[in-house]
Amino acid sequence: MKKIKKHKVRIYQDSKELPFYNYKRIIQTGDFFYMVKGYEAGDRIDFDASELEKKFDSIIQDFALSQDTKNEDIINYSNYLIAVNEIGKLEIVLQIIDLVVDANEKRKALNINEDNETIKDLLSKIKVQKNEDPIIQKQKIKDKIQKFKNQVEKAKSSILKSEKEEEEIEYDIDEQYISVCLGLEIHVDPKLISLYEFGVMVKMLVSKVEAINKSNNNAR
16 A cells, blocks of 8 residues: 655546546446556545546546547437527517517507517517517417427436436446457457547447448348
8 A cells, every 4th residue: 555645646637548447447436546647446645536536527528529429418408408598588589579569559559650670670580480460479489489398398308317227227347348358359458558449449349340230231
């Protein structure tokens, strides 16, 4: 057992640096001190583990993007935020239309021409079917709001479903590593490759499987 002082702590900065073995140990044990270069189980590290966890999460996110991984959670959350934002804008437009309609009623009483320029200007800035009749226009906006509300509910449902599935799935990194090695018919010491290099191995296996499937389909 050794003690690594804070000023001597060196942290892995990206997936090309982080050894696959360390990644595997973090996944299996939750010990984020494996983010520290030279760390071995039992070593005493004078460093905030939460900072190491943040760095690890950052590396994994960058790694996922580098592997062209489709992140459904990000897509669903983005759709959720977009829909909520659009609902807010459209509801403000509805309120302004009500104010303009009310003002026009008062104009009529005073024999003053209606002024719908504000409504036209607002409608030019949003994607919604246009209509000269304010009542019909309001309904079209309400229909659009309902569409976005449905999108919000759909995104929320997908996010909750994804979270539930993640809780139920038992992730065995050793099994994945062995499967990749068997598929490529090679053995690589996990201490000698980085997380990034493991990702390359996964891509190679995917390409190999696709090539085999293509060959089998052509042979039929």
